[in-house]
Amino acid sequence: MNRINIRELVLNFIFMMLLQLPLIYRVTLFNKAFGFFYVGFILLLPTKLSRSYLMFIGFCSGLFVDVFTNTPGIHASACVFVMFIRNFWLMVINDEWQGFTNLNVATLRRTGFFGYLFPLIFVHHFILFTVENGGLHLFGSLFARILYSAIFSFIIIFAINLLVKLNSKRI
Amino acid sequence: MKRLLDFLYKRRETGLFLVLEILSIWLLIVYNRRYNASFLNSSNELAASIFQVSNNVSGYFQLAEINEKLVNENEKLLQQLTLLKQKPLSYKDTIGRFSITRANVINSTFSRSINYITISAGERDSIEPGMGVISSSGVVGQVKSVSKNFATVYSLLHPNLLVSSLIKRTNTKATVQWDQEDYDKASLKYIPRHISIKKGDTIVTSGFNSVFPENILIGVIEEFELSEEMTFYEAKIKLATDFTSLKNLYVINDLLKNEKDSLQYP
Numbered sequence: 001m002n003r004i005n006i007r008e009l010v011l012n013f014i015f016m017m018l019l020q021l022p023l024i025y026r027v028t029l030f031n032k033a034f035g036f037f038y039v040g041f042i043l044l045l046p047t048k049l050s051r052s053y054l055m056f057i058g059f060c061s062g063l064f065v066d067v068f069t070n071t072p073g074i075h076a077s078a079c080v081f082v083m084f085i086r087n088f089w090l091m092v093i094n095d096e097w098q099g100f101t102n103l104n105v106a107t108l109r110r111t112g113f114f115g116y117l118f119p120l121i122f123v124h125h126f127i128l129f130t131v132e133n134g135g136l137h138l139f140g141s142l143f144a145r146i147l148y149s150a151i152f153s154f155i156i157i158f159a160i161n162l163l164v165k166l167n168s169k170r171i
Numbered sequence: 172m173k174r175l176l177d178f179l180y181k182r183r184e185t186g187l188f189l190v191l192e193i194l195s196i197w198l199l200i201v202y203n204r205r206y207n208a209s210f211l212n213s214s215n216e217l218a219a220s221i222f223q224v225s226n227n228v229s230g231y232f233q234l235a236e237i238n239e240k241l242v243n244e245n246e247k248l249l250q251q252l253t254l255l256k257q258k259p260l261s262y263k264d265t266i267g268r269f270s271i272t273r274a275n276v277i278n279s280t281f282s283r284s285i286n287y288i289t290i291s292a293g294e295r296d297s298i299e300p301g302m303g304v305i306s307s308s309g310v311v312g313q314v315k316s317v318s319k320n321f322a323t324v325y326s327l328l329h330p331n332l333l334v335s336s337l338i339k340r341t342n343t344k345a346t347v348q349w350d351q352e353d354y355d356k357a358s359l360k361y362i363p364r365h366i367s368i369k370k371g372d373t374i375v376t377s378g379f380n381s382v383f384p385e386n387i388l389i390g391v392i393e394e395f396e397l398s399e400e401m402t403f404y405e406a407k408i409k410l411a412t413d414f415t416s417l418k419n420l421y422v423i424n425d426l427l428k429n430e431k432d433s434l435q436y437p
Contacts, residue, residue, distance in 0.1 A: 021218075021221055022221055022222070022224070022225035023225070025278075025280045025282075025283070026225075026229075028282060031281075031282040031354070032282070034282075050184075051184045052183065052184055052187050055184070055187055055188055055191055056187070056191075059191045059194075059195070062195075063195075063198075066198075067212065067213070067215055067218050068213055068218050068221075068222070069213070069280075070202075070212045070213050070285075070287040070323060071199075071202075071285075072198040072199060072201075072202045072212070073194075073195035073196060073197070073198035073199035073202065074195070074199060076191070076194075076195040076198070077191075077192050077195035077196065077199075080188060080191045080192055080195065081188075081192070084184075084188045129284070131199070132283060132284050132285055133284040133351070134284070134285075134330070137351075138351060138352065141352070142284075
C-alpha cells in the first residue's frame with residue numbers, strides 16, 4: 001500500500017510526455033489558453049518521495065519540455081519552484097496528507113483536488129509566461145493568458161485523472 | 172567544522188533548490204545569445220523528428236488548403252516571369268547573388284510572447300545561422316540555430332528580431348520590430364517626423380544588410396501617430412505574412428555576404 005511503484009511512475013511519465021510533447025502549443029484555445037498538462041504528472045507524484053527527489057524530477061521534466069519549446073530553463077525553473085513549495089501547500093490544504101501515498105481524485109476528493117492543484121498550476125504558469133514575456137509589461141493580456149491556460153491545464157489534468165480512475169475501477 | 176556540515180546537511184533541500192534554479196537561469200541566459208549551436212532547442216534531432224511525425228499527421232488533413240496556396244503562388248510567379256521576360260536583363264541580375272533553399276515548416280507558434288519556427292532543412296542543405304527566411308507572401312524570420320537536418324528560426328514575432336526596412340513610396344529607412352501584442356501586427360520605428368507617411372504605405376526590406384534581398388514585402392502601414400514632442404513617428408503595420416498557416420518557406424543565402432560585410436564593417 002505504502003510502497004512507491006517505480007515502474008508505474010516511469011510509465012506514467014513516458015505516457016504524459018508522449019501525449020504532451022507533440023501537442024505542446026498545438027492544443028490552444030482562442031490563442032490564449034495553452035494546455036501544459038505535464039505539470040499534473042509532477043504535482044501528483046507520490047507523497048513519500050523526498051523533496052530533493054521531487055525537485056530533481058521536476059527539473060528534468062521541465063528541461064525536457066524546454067527543448068521542445070525553445071525556452072531552455074523557463075519550464076525547468078517553474079517546475080523546480082512548484083516542487084519546492086508543493087509539500088508546504090499540501091500541508092496547508094490537507095491535514096491528513098501524510099496518511100496517504102498516492103495523490104489523485106479519490107484520495108484528495110474533488111474539492112481538495114482543485115484546491116491543491118489549481119493554485120500550484122497557476123504559480124507554475126505565472127512564472128512560465130512572465131519569464132517568457134520578459135517582465136510584467138502588457139499585463140492585461142499576460143494575465144489573461146496565465147489564467148486561461150491554468151484553467152485549461154487543470155481541466156485536462158482532471159479529465160485524464162477521471163479517465164484513469166474509471167479504467168482502474170473496471171479492472 | 173562539524174556544525175557547518177550539519178547546517179549544510181539540514182539545508183540541503185534549499186541548497187538543491189537554489190542550485191537547480193541558478194542552473195535554469197544560466198541556461199536561459201546562454202540561450203538568449205543571438206546565435207548558438209546549443210542542442211537544447213527544437214532543431215535537436217530527437218525533438219525535431221517527433222515534431223515531424225506529428226506534423227506529417229496533421230499535414231495530411233490540410234492537403235487541399237496547401238495545394239490551393241501553391242497553385243496561387245505558381246500563378247503569381249508565372250506573372251512575374253512574363254514581366255521579367257519583357258525586360259532586358261541588367262548586369263546585376265546576371266550575377267545571381269542569392270541562392271534559395273526550400274524548407275517545410277514542421278513546428279511553429281504565433282501566440283506566445285516569443286515565437287520560433289522549426290523547419291526541415293539544416294546543415295545538409297547548407298543552411299547557416301543568420302540567414303533570412305521568407306514565404307511567398309513576405310518576410311518570415313531569421314535562422315537561429317542549425318542541426319544536421321533541421322533548423323530553428325527566429326520568427327518575425329520575436330521581440331529580438333529587428334528588420335531593416337524601407338517605406339517604398341518615400342524611400343525612408345525604418346525598422347520593423349514586433350511589439351508582442353497581435354500576431355498580425357508589428358511596430359515600425361525610427362521614421363523621422365519630416366517625412367509624410369500615409370495609411371496603406373507599403374513596407375519592404377531595405378537590402379542594406381545581407382539577411383534579406385531588397386524589396387521583399389513586410390507589410391502595410393495600418394495606423395500611425397505623431398504628437399508634438401515625439402522625434403519619430405509611432406506607427407503600426409499589418410504584416411503581409413500569415414503566421415498562423417505557415418507551410419512552405421524559402422531560406423535565403425546571400426553568396427556575397429562576406430564581401431559585403433567586409434566592406435561595411437571593416
